[in-house]
Amino acid sequence: MAHDLQHPSEPDPVLAGFRKSIDNIDAAIIHMLAERFRITQAVGEYKAKVTLPPADPEREARQIARLRKLSEEADLDPEFSEKFLRFIIDEVIRHHERAAAG
Amino acid sequence: MAHDLQHPSEPDPVLAGFRKSIDNIDAAIIHMLAERFRITQAVGEYKAKVTLPPADPEREARQIARLRKLSEEADLDPEFSEKFLRFIIDEVIRHHERAAAG
Incomplete structure (x- = not known):
């Protein structure tokens, strides 16, 4: 099948739909985590400054x-x-x- | 201090602000993860049904x-x-x- 040649490991449209949702959620989580680490870095610097x-x-x-x-x-x-x-x-x-x- | 009696371990307003942001991000991530596991559960059921x-x-x-x-x-x-x-x-x-x- 032409479809299989293009996407050999994702031939199933139902599964592809689920995976698209998972990929969107993962991208959101990665960006949340990036922001969280930015804040904890600021916390670390602040605690060092005020000796907490x-x-x-x-x-x-x-x-x-x-x-x-x-x-x-x-x-x-x-x-x-x-x-x-x-x-x-x-x-x-x-x-x-x-x-x-x- | 009255403030310390109410929030004995969070007397620092700068730190409290950082922590509020971290708590908001954590709540967002927890809800993202809850949705992600809902989807992977559906994926598991679907794969079992179509024998993937x-x-x-x-x-x-x-x-x-x-x-x-x-x-x-x-x-x-x-x-x-x-x-x-x-x-x-x-x-x-x-x-x-x-x-x-x-």
Whole structure:
């Protein structure tokens, strides 16, 4: 089929429609994450300037509780939202370490 | 200070402003992820119905290349975007396994 030659691995229009939606959502998330890291970079610089400690376990606990609640409302696994926040915070810490190293 | 009694761990208005932005972005990402998992669930059901294989390594490779490119444009570490997609795909696989287990 001519169709298969053009798009050998995406011959199914239903599947292609789902994938288009996934790709749009992924692009949105990537841009949100880029903005989030811009802000956490500013937070890191600000905390260094006013000599606040880099980590704030109380703030993290509040963030986790809030995201778990939001996830439940959005029918997303709350465990996953906690894992997700941890994944992002670990990356923020790596950014700060890289910045500190120079 | 009365302010400190009300918000003991967030006495700094500059920091509070940054955190408000981070919280808004996190809420947006959580809702995007909830929608993404709704779609991947539909994809899983559709693939089972039309007997397509659950995994598609070629599609994954295209997704990774695309997100790396988007990340570069958004000044986000491309390595991170690849790790992020892997993190999400692993969760999708867990969802499918749970669904298959009943």
